[in-house]
Amino acid sequence: MTSTELTTDATPTNASLFIPAPVTPYQGDIARYWDHEARPVNLRLGDVDGLYHHHYGIGDVDHAALRDADDSSYEKKLIAELHRLESAQAELLLNHLGPIGRDDTLVDAGCGRGGSMVMAHQRFGCKVEGVTLSAKQADFANQRARELGIEDHVHARVCDMLDTPFETGRAAASWNNESSMYVDLHDLFAEHSRILAVGGRYVTITGCWNPRYGQPSKWVSQINAHFECNIHSRREYMRAMADNRLVPQAVIDLTPATLPYWELRATSSLVTGIEEAFINSYKDGSFQYLLIASDRV
Numbered sequence: 001m002t003s004t005e006l007t008t009d010a011t012p013t014n015a016s017l018f019i020p021a022p023v024t025p026y027q028g029d030i031a032r033y034w035d036h037e038a039r040p041v042n043l044r045l046g047d048v049d050g051l052y053h054h055h056y057g058i059g060d061v062d063h064a065a066l067r068d069a070d071d072s073s074y075e076k077k078l079i080a081e082l083h084r085l086e087s088a089q090a091e092l093l094l095n096h097l098g099p100i101g102r103d104d105t106l107v108d109a110g111c112g113r114g115g116s117m118v119m120a121h122q123r124f125g126c127k128v129e130g131v132t133l134s135a136k137q138a139d140f141a142n143q144r145a146r147e148l149g150i151e152d153h154v155h156a157r158v159c160d161m162l163d164t165p166f167e168t169g170r171a172a173a174s175w176n177n178e179s180s181m182y183v184d185l186h187d188l189f190a191e192h193s194r195i196l197a198v199g200g201r202y203v204t205i206t207g208c209w210n211p212r213y214g215q216p217s218k219w220v221s222q223i224n225a226h227f228e229c230n231i232h233s234r235r236e237y238m239r240a241m242a243d244n245r246l247v248p249q250a251v252i253d254l255t256p257a258t259l260p261y262w263e264l265r266a267t268s269s270l271v272t273g274i275e276e277a278f279i280n281s282y283k284d285g286s287f288q289y290l291l292i293a294s295d296r297v
């Protein structure tokens with residue numbers, strides 16, 4: 001399947017040629033937020049190997065590698081280590097997409113600067129279509145794809161993930177990597193369910209508040225204010241998937257796996273001030289870092 005086969009309209013390939021107006025004032029806020037984002041914790045990590053992520057990390061820290069570093073090399077090694085953990089997170093998401101062939105097309109809903117899209121293409125050889133509200137991010141992702149010579153396979157566009165131009169029932173798999181907290185989950189899963197082939201796979205890695213805690217904690221509220229997002233509860237994910245023909249096949253609590261990333265990041269010069277809220281909410285049980293992989297039935 002080619003990318004033009006997956007799309008139903010003649011949307012230009014360069015995000016800057018045609019930028020649809022945000023559907024709501026909130027979406028305008030989010031587009032502006034990501035158009036202006038340039039935090040060193042994201043750019044310096046991306047510079048390590050050219051994969052630019054806007055998500056967090058999982059896995060054990062290689063303390064031995066950091067211990068061996070002298071003062072001058074420590075910062076560089078720390079940045080490489082945080083980046084390694086963020087790429088490990090994306091690898092785990094890709095592990096749950098199921099068997100993907102070179103002729104398949106994948107959809108990244110809320111693709112950011114495109115790091116996960118590049119990784120997916122490099123692993124499967126397939127096409128990857130991404131959507132973001134930010135023209136800056138789409139241009140950045142498309143520029144990276146050109147630099148890598150994979151622009152025929154990896155493409156980002158400015159588009160609302162709730163209303164995409166992708167053809168019904170053609171995507172082999174789709175995902176949200178830390179981007180579902182910006183939208184209504186029923187609307188989101190209705191759109192994934194529409195674009196996915198029956199038997200296709202949907203995967204999300206997300207932070208959600210834990211219904212067992214009761215209501216969103218002050219830390220969760222702080223994270224919402226920091227990123228202008230609206231974190232959903234774990235229960236909302238399950239209900240909205242069930243209502244949209246997405247049946248969980250795997251639910252993995254990644255909270256213990258992400259804490260080492262946050263504790264390492266909190267010691268670095270790249271802190272942004274949000275580290276305490278993540279660490280405290282993961283530790284008090286009010287917030288969870290989850291992977292959910294669902295079959296489109």
Ligand SMILES: C[S@@+](CC[C@H](N)C(=O)[O-])C[C@H]1O[C@@H](n2cnc3c(N)ncnc32)[C@H](O)[C@@H]1O
Nearest residue numbers: 053054055110111112132133160161177179182
């Ligand atoms: C935290 S970033 C995650 C980026 C990427 N998934 C990654 O892992 O690097 C959130 C992304 O969601 C996108 N986003 C938020 N609301 C959206 C919407 N309604 N439609 C499309 N993208 C949206 C933002 O533009 C941004 O690219």
Ligand SMILES: CC(C)=CCC/C(C)=C/COP(=O)(O)OP(=O)(O)O
Nearest residue numbers: 039041042053054055178206207227
């Ligand atoms: C798990 C949750 C609740 C995520 C909210 C979405 C978000 C902003 C993710 C990370 O983006 P980033 O990489 O730009 O953030 P930072 O600058 O903190 O690294």
Ligand SMILES: [Mg+2]
Nearest residue numbers: 041042054055
């Ligand atoms: Mg980041």
